[in-house]
Amino acid sequence: LEEEEEISAVVNEHAVPWFPRKVSDLDTFAEKVMEMGEELSSDHPGAKDPVYRRRRYDIVQKAKEYRTGQPLPRIEYTQEEKDTWRQVYTRLRAMYPKYACREFLHVFPLLEQNCAYGPDTIPQIEDISRFLKDCTGFTLRPVMGLLTPRDFLNSLAFRVFHSTQYIRHHSDPYYTPEPDCCHELLGHVPLFADPNFAELAQEIGLASLGASDEDIEKLATIFWFTAEFGLCREGTEVRAFGAGLLSSFGELEYALTEKPEKRTFDPSLTAVQKYPITQYQPVYFVADSFRDATSKLREFNSSMRRPFQVRYNPYTQSVEVLDTK
Ligand code: HBI
């Protein structure tokens, strides 16, 4: 307790933002979602469809009620939802051999064998979470919609990824203005089974704990240009590993043409790069490997000012704060 008090004194003195210290602290994020958490913005393809809205509402209520340690909600998807999934799955699955990175291609068949990935079923996050836990210790939690960048990144420190469970509107299977299960399960999930990518993601998460707003913005930008839109070198080729690419057939193809600019991943430059969120990226960053990106990121993180260090303890699933002032 004494130690706790000392640390909070340091924390207060420097006005350090609150951050989760144990995995169950992530329960406090359950109701804190940005736009479209419970309601839909007017330009969402499902905004004027009362049946869709009701369905999305019912699914996100389960996320709202979920608490650490409980079994993850199982959703019984409708035929219409499964049809949407099939269209997205079939089109993307056919592109992966040509465009996705090696690690993604290694994991994908394992998800087909172990987690019922396929054109006919929308996989359940409970099954995926168990699988990921065996691979890298990553687990999933249900979420109502977009979290703030701080909350979203903080959870990565615990190797926890927030996943939505609703699916995009059937009128436009190849478009969604918000994360949905196609984006999470096809785009993000496979790489959380890769040990080196898991380490990269957790490294961003650990750096985000108690970080200043300015540093959160930099880390969110690094997340954007890696986990969302990252490319990597494979011999003489360039391949995609970002989830925003691997869940969008249009941008996946575009990103690997000569049209967009490609720069080498360098955290200090990448962190301050501006980017559009509603159109294809004009600039992508190419990493040499996940390990190389992680070691560059560690170096970059040590240049950020924070009056303490953090260390994740996997035995207790908690963050230890080391006073290094
Ligand atoms: N929230 N639910 C959810 N899913 C995401 O993928 C997500 C998020 N909030 C922020 C975010 N992604 C990132 O793009 C960064 O802002 C960190």
Ligand code: FE
């Ligand atoms: Fe995403």
